[in-house]
Every structure is written in C-alpha cells, then in structure tokens.
Amino acid sequence: MNEKIIKTHGSIHRIRKMSGFSFLILRTAHRLIQCVLEPEKCEIFSPDGRPWKEALKEEMCIRMEALEVAEPRSRTGWELHPVRIRILSVPAEAMPVVIHGKEIPASLETILDNRPLTLRNERERAVFRIQDALVRGFTEFLQQQDFVQVHTPKLVSQGAEGGANIFRLDYFGKEAYLAQSPQFYKQMMVGVYERVFEIGPVFRAEKHDTARHLNEYTSVDLEMGYIEGFEELCRMEEAMIRHALEGLKAICKEELDLLQVRIPRVEAIPFIRFHEAKEQVAKRYHRPIREKDDLDPEEEKLLCRLIGEETGSEFVFVTHYPTAKRPFYAMEDEKEPQVTKSFDLLFRGLEVTTGGQRIHTYADQLAKMKARGMDPAHFESYLMIHKAGMPPHGGLGMGLERFTARLLELDNVRRACLFPRDIHRLIP
Amino acid sequence: MNEKIIKTHGSIHRIRKMSGFSFLILRTAHRLIQCVLEPEKCEIFSPDGRPWKEALKEEMCIRMEALEVAEPRSRTGWELHPVRIRILSVPAEAMPVVIHGKEIPASLETILDNRPLTLRNERERAVFRIQDALVRGFTEFLQQQDFVQVHTPKLVSQGAEGGANIFRLDYFGKEAYLAQSPQFYKQMMVGVYERVFEIGPVFRAEKHDTARHLNEYTSVDLEMGYIEGFEELCRMEEAMIRHALEGLKAICKEELDLLQVRIPRVEAIPFIRFHEAKEQVAKRYHRPIREKDDLDPEEEKLLCRLIGEETGSEFVFVTHYPTAKRPFYAMEDEKEPQVTKSFDLLFRGLEVTTGGQRIHTYADQLAKMKARGMDPAHFESYLMIHKAGMPPHGGLGMGLERFTARLLELDNVRRACLFPRDIHRLIP
Numbered sequence: 001m002n003e004k005i006i007k008t009h010g011s012i013h014r015i016r017k018m019s020g021f022s023f024l025i026l027r028t029a030h031r032l033i034q035c036v037l038e039p040e041k042c043e044i045f046s047p048d049g050r051p052w053k054e055a056l057k058e059e060m061c062i063r064m065e066a067l068e069v070a071e072p073r074s075r076t077g078w079e080l081h082p083v084r085i086r087i088l089s090v091p092a093e094a095m096p097v098v099i100h101g102k103e104i105p106a107s108l109e110t111i112l113d114n115r116p117l118t119l120r121n122e123r124e125r126a127v128f129r130i131q132d133a134l135v136r137g138f139t140e141f142l143q144q145q146d147f148v149q150v151h152t153p154k155l156v157s158q159g160a161e162g163g164a165n166i167f168r169l170d171y172f173g174k175e176a177y178l179a180q181s182p183q184f185y186k187q188m189m190v191g192v193y194e195r196v197f198e199i200g201p202v203f204r205a206e207k208h209d210t211a212r213h214l215n216e217y218t219s220v221d222l223e224m225g226y227i228e229g230f231e232e233l234c235r236m237e238e239a240m241i242r243h244a245l246e247g248l249k250a251i252c253k254e255e256l257d258l259l260q261v262r263i264p265r266v267e268a269i270p271f272i273r274f275h276e277a278k279e280q281v282a283k284r285y286h287r288p289i290r291e292k293d294d295l296d297p298e299e300e301k302l303l304c305r306l307i308g309e310e311t312g313s314e315f316v317f318v319t320h321y322p323t324a325k326r327p328f329y330a331m332e333d334e335k336e337p338q339v340t341k342s343f344d345l346l347f348r349g350l351e352v353t354t355g356g357q358r359i360h361t362y363a364d365q366l367a368k369m370k371a372r373g374m375d376p377a378h379f380e381s382y383l384m385i386h387k388a389g390m391p392p393h394g395g396l397g398m399g400l401e402r403f404t405a406r407l408l409e410l411d412n413v414r415r416a417c418l419f420p421r422d423i424h425r426l427i428p
Numbered sequence: 429m430n431e432k433i434i435k436t437h438g439s440i441h442r443i444r445k446m447s448g449f450s451f452l453i454l455r456t457a458h459r460l461i462q463c464v465l466e467p468e469k470c471e472i473f474s475p476d477g478r479p480w481k482e483a484l485k486e487e488m489c490i491r492m493e494a495l496e497v498a499e500p501r502s503r504t505g506w507e508l509h510p511v512r513i514r515i516l517s518v519p520a521e522a523m524p525v526v527i528h529g530k531e532i533p534a535s536l537e538t539i540l541d542n543r544p545l546t547l548r549n550e551r552e553r554a555v556f557r558i559q560d561a562l563v564r565g566f567t568e569f570l571q572q573q574d575f576v577q578v579h580t581p582k583l584v585s586q587g588a589e590g591g592a593n594i595f596r597l598d599y600f601g602k603e604a605y606l607a608q609s610p611q612f613y614k615q616m617m618v619g620v621y622e623r624v625f626e627i628g629p630v631f632r633a634e635k636h637d638t639a640r641h642l643n644e645y646t647s648v649d650l651e652m653g654y655i656e657g658f659e660e661l662c663r664m665e666e667a668m669i670r671h672a673l674e675g676l677k678a679i680c681k682e683e684l685d686l687l688q689v690r691i692p693r694v695e696a697i698p699f700i701r702f703h704e705a706k707e708q709v710a711k712r713y714h715r716p717i718r719e720k721d722d723l724d725p726e727e728e729k730l731l732c733r734l735i736g737e738e739t740g741s742e743f744v745f746v747t748h749y750p751t752a753k754r755p756f757y758a759m760e761d762e763k764e765p766q767v768t769k770s771f772d773l774l775f776r777g778l779e780v781t782t783g784g785q786r787i788h789t790y791a792d793q794l795a796k797m798k799a800r801g802m803d804p805a806h807f808e809s810y811l812m813i814h815k816a817g818m819p820p821h822g823g824l825g826m827g828l829e830r831f832t833a834r835l836l837e838l839d840n841v842r843r844a845c846l847f848p849r850d851i852h853r854l855i856p
Contacts, residue, residue, distance in 0.1 A: 009654050009819075010622075011619075011817065011819075028622075029574065029621055029622035029623065059816050059817035060817060061653075061654075061817060061818065061819035061820075063654075088654070088819055088820055089788055089789060089817055089818060089819060089820070090789075090817070091790075091815065091816055091817035092789070092790035092791065092814070092815045092816075092817075093790075093815045093816065095816050096812075096816075114812065115616075115809075116616040116619065116809055116810075116812045116813050116816075117619075117812055117813070117816050119616070119617070119619075119620045120619060120620055125620050125621065128576070128578065128620075129576060129621075132576050132577050132578075135577060136571065136577075139567075143564065146457065148556070148557060148560050149560050149563060149564075150556065150560075150846060151629070151646045151828070151846065152846060152847060153629075153644055153846075153847045153849055154582065154629050154631075154644065155595075155606075155631070155643070155644050155849050155854065156854070157854045157855045158855075167583075167597055167598075167599070168597065168598070169595055169596065169597035169598075169606075170595075170596070171595070171854055172633075172635075172851045172852075174854055176854055178583075178597075178606075185846070185847060188543075188544040188547070188856070189547070189846070191439075191544065191545075191547075191548060192547045192548055192553050192556075193457055193553065193557075194438075194456075194457035195457065200628060200629065201579070201581075201582050201628065201629070203582075203583070205600075207600075215583070215599075216581055216582065216583050218579045225489075226437050226489070226491075226516070360517055361517060361518075361520070362519075362520035362521075363520065380855075381543075381544055381855050381856030382544075382856075384524075384542065384544045384545055384856070385544050385545070386520065387519065387520045387521045388487050388519055388520075388521065388523050388524075388544075388545050389439065389487035389488060389489060389517055389518070389519035389520075390489065390517060391437075391439075391489035391516055391517060392489075392516055392517070400579070418578060418579065418580060418581075418613070418617075419580060419581045419613060421581055421583050423600045424600075426583065426584070426585045426599055426602055426604055427585045427586075427808075427809050428616070428809030428810075428812070
C-alpha cells in the first residue's frame with residue numbers, strides 16, 4: 001500500500017461538501033493541503049476531548065492524524081485522508097472576508113482593514129515569506145562582509161533629514177522626534193566598527209498619499225568606512241541584492257512559484273549621471289524638463305524603460321544628484337560642487353535606495369552647515385565624530401517594502417507592508 | 429626572513445614616543461595592533477598625497493604598508509613596522525576623553541555624554557560585538573525552528589501593556605502611541621505563520637530611574653502556535669539561549685577573552701512557582717513579604733542566589749505569576765484562576781524575559797476584558813483574530829540589553845545599550 005499515517009496540524013482553510021464526503025483544505029504554516037474527509041472513517045473530538053457531533057467549520061484549528069495517499073490531481077501529488085481530528089479551537093464568528101480563494105475579492109482598503117485575517121490568504125502571506133527571505137539574504141551577506149548589526153535609538157533630539165516631515169512627541173517634558181533614519185548613528189558607528197548595518201523602522205511625517213509612500217517603513221541601512229568613492233557603495237549594494245536574490249529559491253521556492261516572481265538579473269548595474277538621465281528621458285520621450293533638480297515618478301519609470309531597452313538591466317544607479325536636493329552631510333564633487341557624490345538605485349521604475357559619500361572632516365561639515373543656515377550647536381554629538389576624526393565613509397538606505405513591491409511587481413507599496421501606516425491609516 | 433609586507437588601515441589609537449621611535453597602536457575594525465614607527469624608515473603622506481612633515485596625531489585615520497615582524501612581547505605575538513603611511517583624515521580637535529586605556533577613566537555619565545567617541549574604547553566596543561553575536565545566534569536558532577521574522581508597526585493606536593507608561597504623539601490629527609511591545613501583532617501573525625519573531629525597538633514611558641530600566645530598548649520577541657502549555661515556550665527560550673551562547677566563541681572569541689566573560693551553563697533551567705519563590709526567599713533570608721503579587725529587585729537577586737546554590741543554575745524560570753499583575757491577554761490556570769500560565773526568566777539576579785500562554789478564544793478574551801473594565805471596541809482589530817479562530821499560543825519578550833548586561837556582568841543596563849534613552853537622556 002502506498003499509504004502512511006502522518007500527524008499534522010493547522011487551520012481549516014476551506015470546506016467543500018461533496019456527496020458522501022468533503023474536501024477540506026488544511027492550511028499549515030507552509031502550505032495548503034488537500035484532505036478528503038469521509039465522516040465514517042474519521043473520529044472527531046472537541047477541544048475538551050469529547051466526541052464532536054457537529055459540522056466542522058472553516059478557520060477551526062485542528063490536530064489531525066491522516067493517511068497520506070498519492071493523488072496526481074492534487075497540487076502536491078498527494079492528499080490526506082484524516083482518520084482522527086482533534087479540534088483545538090472553534091471560531092466565534094465566520095470570517096468577514098473570503099480569504100480562501102486565490103486572490104481576495106476585495107479592495108485594497110478592505111484587505112488592509114482586515115489585515116490580521118487577510119494575511120491568512122496564501123498569496124498575501126507568500127509576500128512576507130519572500131520579504132523575510134530577502135532580509136535573511138541581506139543580513140547574511142553583510143555579515144560575510146564584516147558588517148556589525150547595530151540597534152540605534154528611534155527617539156531622537158534632532159532629525160537627520162531636516163524639514164517638517166518629522167513626528168514630534170513629548171519626552172518627559174522635552175521635545176523629542178522619531179528618527180527619520182539612523183543616519184547620524186550609523187556614521188558614529190563607522191568610527192567604531194568601520195562597517196555597520198541596521199534593519200529597522202524609520203518614520204516620515206510626509207503628507208504624501210501615493211502608492212509609493214509609507215509613513216513608517218523598514219529601512220535596510222548600511223554605512224562603511226575607508227571607501228575610495230561612492231561607487232564602492234553601489235557595488236556593495238549590487239552584491240548584497242544579488243546574494244539575497246540568489247538565495248531566495250532555497251528558502252521560499254513555493255512562494256516564488258505561487259506569485260510567479262520574475263527574479264531580475266543583477267550584474268554590472270549601469271550608472272547614469274542625474275543630469276544625463278534627465279536629458280536622455282526628455283529627448284527620448286519628448287518630455288519637457290519641469291523640475292530641474294529631481295526626478296519625478298514618471299521620469300523614474302521612463303528612465304528604467306530606457307535603460308532596460310539599452311542594457312537589459314532592470315536596475316540603474318542614478319548618480320551625482322544636485323547638491324541643492326541632498327542633505328547637509330552629503331559630500332560634494334570636488335570638480336563640480338553643484339553635484340554630490342551620491343546616488344539613487346531605481347528598480348523597475350521606482351527609487352528603492354538613496355546613498356552617497358558623507359563629509360568626514362569637521363571644517364567641511366561646519367562650513368556646509370553654516371552655509372545652509374543651520375546651527376551647529378544643535379548637532380553637537382554628531383559633530384563630535386568629525387572633530388575627533390573620521391575615515392572617508394558613506395552608506396545607503398534601502399526601503400524594504402519598496403524593494404519587495406518591485407520584486408513582486410505589486411501595484412502599491414502597502415501590499416508589501418504587514419500593517420501599513422499612511423496619513424489615513426493607524427490601524428490595525 | 430620572518431617578515432612580510434602587509435596593507436592595512438585604521439585609526440591611530442595611541443602614540444607613545446620613545447627615544448628614536450614611537451609605539452603606535454593602530455585600531456582596526458577588530459583589534460589593536462602594535463606598530464613600531466621609525467621616522468627614517470617610513471614615508472608619510474598627507475590626505476592630498478604630499479609628504480607629511482608634522483607629527484602624527486591620535487585618531488588620525490590612515491592606510492599603512494608595513495612589515496609584519498614576530499614579537500613575542502606583543503599581545504598578538506607580532507607587530508608591524510610601517511614603511512608607508514597615507515593619512516586619510518586629520519582630527520580637528522583632541523579627544524575630550526581618554527579612550528585608549530583599558531577602561532575609560534570617567535563616570536558613566538561622562539562615558540554616555542561622549543558615547544560616539546567612548547565606543548571606540550576596546551572594552552566598550554567589545555560589548556556590542558558580543559551583543560551582535562547574540563542577535564545572530566538568536567536569529568539563526570529561530571530560523572532553524574521555522575520562525576518567520578516580521579516587522580510590525582511602532583506607531584500604534586492602542587497600547588498592549590496598558591497603563592500610563594506610554595508615549596503619545598500627534599499622528600496627522602489623531603492620537604497615536606509608540607508600541608510598548610509587538611504583542612498584538614505577533615499574536616495576529618501566529619494565525620498566519622504559526623511561529624514568528626521580531627527583534628526591534630519598544631518604548632516605555634516609565635519614570636523609573638534605575639540601573640535596570642531604559643525607556644527605549646531592543647526586544648527579542650517570539651510567538652508560537654499549537655503549544656500544549658507555556659512550558660514549551662520556556663524550553664524554546666532555553667534552547668535559543670543555549671544556541672546563541674554556544675555560538676559566541678566562533679564569532680567573537682577575542683572580545684569574550686578581553687571582557688573575561690563567564691559563559692553560563694544552560695541546561696534544564698529549573699522552574700519555581702511564583703508563590704513558592706516568594707516563600708523560599710522569605711524563609712531562607714529572613715525577609716518579610718511586603719508586596720504579595722510581585723518580586724522586588726532584591727528578591728530577584730536572592731532567588732537567583734538560592735537557586736544557584738541549590739541547583740548550580742544561573743537561570744531560573746519563575747512561573748504562575750498572579751493574574752492581578754499580568755496583562756489582560758494572559759491565560760489563567762484552569763485549576764487556580766488567580767495565577768496565570770506565565771513566567772519570567774531570571775538570569776544572574778535580574779528578570780530578562782516575560783512570557784506566557786495567551787487567551788485564544790473570543791469568549792474568554794471578551795469576558796476578561798469586560799471584567800477589567802476595558803472597552804472591547806478599542807481593540808477591534810486585535811479581537812478579529814479571536815473571533816475568527818486562533819490556535820493555543822504563547823510567546824515571550826526578552827530585553828536584549830538586560831540579557832547582554834547580565835552575561836557580561838555589567839553594573840548598569842545602559843552599558844549594554846549603544847545610545848541609551850532614560851528619563852534624563854535623549855542625546856547623543
């Protein structure tokens with residue numbers, strides 16, 4: 001006999017009554033398993049161990065003993081024939097949304113309103129297994145490259161990115177802010193370990209309400225010393241992404257297949273200078289240049305299309321952003337001080353990373369702050385490292401949700417965030 | 429010849445002038461290296477590539493080519509004789525604190541005020557290499573045990589731990605809070621993946637000013653479904669700690685040696701019931717029981733002493749905490765509802781973990797909330813999971829800084845936090 005008894009557990013994802021038996025889909029931590037339930041062949045017990053006479057319900061949590069039977073028509077090539085079911089919990093109410101279809105037949109709004117439950121859908125949860133695998137890959141790569149993982153404070157006395165886009169709160173009578181990035185701290189830590197990274201939350205009080213913005217997101221931040229130029233940061237990021245993508249299949253092949261993920265090639269990602277990018281897009285797509293110092297979302301998409309057609313790459317590093325649009329710690333190009341030694345990484349039409357070389361001498365940093373009308377006294381502990389001595393260094397921050405969304409070609413970054421925060425949404 | 433030319437880089441940690449030469453200590457990312465600098469045998473260049481005529485300074489960042497020479501009297505068994513030094517950056521000011529001694533000769537207050545620099549001290553930075561290695565070990569173990577790493581929001585609409593100890597802020601016109609723990613979210617995710625973990629910041633607006641409290645700390649949180657009892661959580665934590673401690677030597681042996689870390693044995697950690705613990709401590713140490721429902725810091729220390737003497741273990745699980753002192757989601761013992769299926773882990777005299785089994789049925793959770801005078805309407809998205817169906821589950825949260833502090837036998841938890849936040853301190 002091609003049969004054996006196995007023990008498993010999970011939730012009853014779906015029940016379909018047939019004549020004389022039911023198809024029952026068991027949702028385990030990893031997959032959906034087809035079970036054929038014939039009432040007379042299966043003992044069923046209640047949570048307190050007594051025989052269960054009623055019907056089974058969807059979303060009951062159960063333990064099961066079952067025969068594993070070959071079944072070529074099932075997705076896995078086998079199915080289970082339960083012989084003993086112990087109900088562990090009985091739902092109080094039916095699900096408010098149908099989650100057991102391939103997709104959830106509801107708006108993004110409804111999906112997010114019911115996030116604790118809609119994440120039980122197999123496609124929804126596949127997104128975050130893949131995100132977990134990306135984080136594992138990034139982390140593993142950075143550790144191999146001798147980066148130390150750090151945990152820096154999110155309650156801060158001064159924002160790193162400046163501007164009004166910062167959350168404020170009362171901290172025992174003092175004004176505090178939520179960190180917009182670990183920028184100052186990761187730079188400080190370069191003086192300690194040379195290479196550091198942090199994967200953690202950052203907070204932006206931006207009033208944007210777009211498919212690309214979140215007000216709290218997970219930032220993959222790294223910072224490294226003793227660099228010769230910002231291009232080293234780009235190559236480090238390229239290798240990090242390549243490593244993570246190459247590792248995905250070993251961790252979550254089923255999820256990649258389910259979502260039909262197109263894993264991009266990551267090899268010698270092309271570089272293009274910011275002004276060159278603006279001009280080429282304007283010329284190729286007959287668009288007037290409106291905003292001189294920044295790429296708008298449409299330009300990011302067109303640039304990726306152009307680069308894709310010319311090089312086959314789905315990534316592009318846009319370099320030498322205008323000094324006017326970069327923060328006060330960005331290092332300027334010696335030959336052309338109106339641009340910085342900085343870059344963004346675009347992936348499938350969207351900016352997913354910002355990075356660059358930082359000013360490391362006290363004189364230069366002080367001069368730039370004064371030129372911008374900033375009061376150095378507010379940045380005393382940050383400037384400590386410039387006074388005391390820092391190596392040439394730089395780093396980058398990648399938005400984990402944005403990267404995930406582009407990898408999976410999701411139409412909204414919220415779909416790549418477990419519990420997104422936007423200007424309208426603070427729950428669940 | 430027992431000599432070879434190597435290339436390296438780092439900061440000049442210390443210079444000691446002798447007659448005709450200098451001892452120079454190079455601080456690299458990993459260690460201090462003794463160098464013997466003989467001016468006539470070494471070319472020195474400025475940051476812009478010109479010959480450097482002045483003296484070298486501490487905290488200069490340099491690249492170096494040097495002969496590696498056997499030297500039995502040095503800590504490593506060898507030393508470097510530089511032949512070429514390229515200065516990369518010149519400090520603007522001398523260090524405000526002496527960091528190149530074995531310990532920093534300053535108060536904790538001064539050490540923390542100058543944290544960006546005092547972390548460059550070899551003992552200070554060793555602490556956080558060990559902390560990084562712990563996080564690697566915990567993470568690796570949990571991934572092996574099929575836990576999915578999640579990133580849950582820190583901006584929330586409702587506190588999980590209740591009480592007044594919560595930071596509030598304005599979120600686009602709504603009142604928001606900083607998460608006291610990922611409690612609700614990790615429970616929600618048990619319905620999705622069965623096992624999840626998160627290592628991230630949590631925020632407590634507690635007014636305590638003690639050596640054990642931080643107002644922002646890093647919590648190692650895990651939550652798992654399909655448990656038979658809370659003891660499974662304890663055994664999971666025990667195995668996680670054992671795995672991480674066993675892995676330390678491979679990652680940071682030099683740091684362990686430097687700090688003379690006593691790695692504890694982690695085997696069959698003993699259990700003691702809360703009331704039993706209270707009574708035994710009172711009896712053995714002739715202390716009256718003042719607070720019936722909690723252990724005070726002195727009792728935690730004495731209990732660890734008692735358990736250590738009786739069993740040799742430096743850890744102890746204290747179980748069955750009084751229901752009155754545990755949150756509304758804690759599951760009560762069926763036979764003795766005045767106590768919960770919960771535990772704390774004490775390590776070398778300090779509570780480092782709180783955990784327990786959670787209520788998983790809607791009826792029970794609703795009843796308990798109502799009995800406590802809570803309004804279930806405020807917890808709608810949390811209760812969604814109880815309504816829809818949840819397996820028996822539980823979890824725990826470990827304070828990373830507390831665990832590190834006890835492992836390294838540091839007298840203050842602030843010493844195990846890169847940039848601590850307390851009621852007086854928001855900078856650096």
